[in-house]
Amino acid sequence: MIRVLARQGETVDQIAARCYDGDTGMVSAILEANPGLATLGPALPHGTPVILPPRRATAKTPISLWD
Numbered sequence: 001m002i003r004v005l006a007r008q009g010e011t012v013d014q015i016a017a018r019c020y021d022g023d024t025g026m027v028s029a030i031l032e033a034n035p036g037l038a039t040l041g042p043a044l045p046h047g048t049p050v051i052l053p054p055r056r057a058t059a060k061t062p063i064s065l066w067d
Helices: 013-020 024-033
Strands: 001-003 047-050
Touching: 001 013, 013 024, 013 047, 024 047
Parallel strands: none
Antiparallel strands: 001 047
């Protein structure tokens, strides 16, 4: 796991987008890895340490509606 520090006024969504190449689907995993983080409010205080869990494997199989 990697630890980053929140920037001024940054949200967990923004941290996920910054650290996971725009993938905000990692927000719930970040919150699970950081108990109590959500109690700090939507905009995290500057310098708040945030643990980044490993990226979840996601299916990249294309879906066709007309098969």
